[in-house]
């Protein structure tokens with residue numbers, strides 16, 4: 368890892384940083400082939416892919432019954448943190464629940480109401496690491512929103528990680544299937560003999576999972592693309608280089624396709640961050656994965672000529688996680704609109720939010736933070752607006768509607784209003800008329 372100057376980035380380097388796709392384009396046709404095969408062959412394909420990609424001979428695809436047992440059997444030392452994290456996540460998401468509302472304005476009674484989507488599919492990753500935290504982050508908000516049926520898929524294993532199963536039990540998953548990768552997304556989108564077709568798929572995963580979500584999104588709603596993890600640290604001379612380095616390494620250990628950057632106006636700090644990363648890397652578990660992520664074209668430590676240039680870099684990068692380790696953190700955050708989740712100050716490592724602070728860790732990657740926020744209660748709701756007009760209110764906007772309808776050449780629209788206005792006028796002249 369070297370320090371790079373933001374001002375000297377070549378166009379292809381900028382593209383790699385700001386138009387990053389975590390290797391998804393390269394596997395699009397392979398993923399389409401997997402999705403098509405699951406559509407055609409159902410469970411048979413799921414079993415064969417489990418052998419091929421996960422090296423597992425699957426017995427029952429449905430492992431719902433294992434969750435409660437795992438919860439009963441795991442050690443208190445693990446069960447308690449799962450319960451604590453679940454409680455914090457639930458409390459945060461309960462604050463997101465919108466209230467139905469009705470208000471009257473001059474005879475127009477208007478409002479909005481919210482109802483949960485009925486059948487959700489949640490992907491809980493579990494390839495190179497187990498993700499009980501993602502079990503909580505997907506299923507808890509779905510249940511807070513009131514979703515009736517949450518079907519979870521997670522990669523097959525000779526023994527599914529007990530913490531993941533226990534977390535799924537705590538969160539309230541209704542059904543659990545051991546299916547991973549693109550094939551799991553296809554199964555949820557189209558249904559198989561065992562896996563039910565859902566209305567919307569949520570959850571994070573590697574590039575196979577993410578490419579599959581992109582591939583099925585015309586046929587099944589998805590939350591957004593939540594692929595290999597990302598962090599962008601914005602630091603000034605007050606930052607602790609070892610904290611910045613530790614945060615970069617933490618997100619790098621998820622996946623060789625993870626993207627980790629730090630940007631600062633202090634060139635000395637930039638050098639110290641690089642040195643800390645190198646120092647802390649050697650001999651670490653998952654060292655190869657971390658090295659892969661650090662060598663990714665979308666990763667690096669950058670020196671900006673000013674904090675304004677560093678802020679622009681962060682805005683362009685639109686990271687899943689934005690960590691601001693700088694004196695004026697709130698003022699800097701005000702200048703950055705695009706980030707999945709922002710972590711302010713030296714005592715807010717991204718890992719705290721990954722597990723237990725409360726906000727959701729399923730967040731947009733690949734620059735999608737420019738147009739989307741993270742998973743929330745709203746992801747599981749549909750809204751209906753409600754409108755009731757009295758005769759005077761219709762009269763008040765009648766000309767507006769009929770004139771606009773005429774401008775659009777939609778005569779029947781205009782007539783549906785004009786008819787009522789005529790009837791009201793007649794009723795006003797002859798009060799018994801409408802009752803006849």
Ligand SMILES: NC(=O)c1ccc[n+]([C@@H]2O[C@H](COP(=O)([O-])OP(=O)(O)OC[C@H]3O[C@@H](n4cnc5c(N)ncnc54)[C@H](O)[C@@H]3O)[C@@H](O)[C@H]2O)c1
Nearest residue numbers: 492493494495547548571572573593595596621622729730
């Ligand atoms: N953005 C977010 O909100 C967020 C949150 C948590 C985790 N993540 C990401 O989730 C990912 C977890 O990755 P993971 O790999 O550990 O688990 P995973 O469950 O996402 O993927 C494992 C599956 O990938 C498939 N796969 C692997 N290699 C394949 C190949 N060569 N061909 C076809 N399919 C293949 C297999 O079917 C396997 O079951 C990481 O990238 C992590 O950064 C993202």
Ligand SMILES: N[C@H](CO)Cc1c[nH]c[nH+]1
Nearest residue numbers: 498500501596597721728
């Ligand atoms: N950092 C991940 C989101 O990109 C979430 C996670 C789960 N476990 C640890 N971290």
Ligand SMILES: [Zn+2]
Nearest residue numbers: 596617618721
């Ligand atoms: Zn993480």
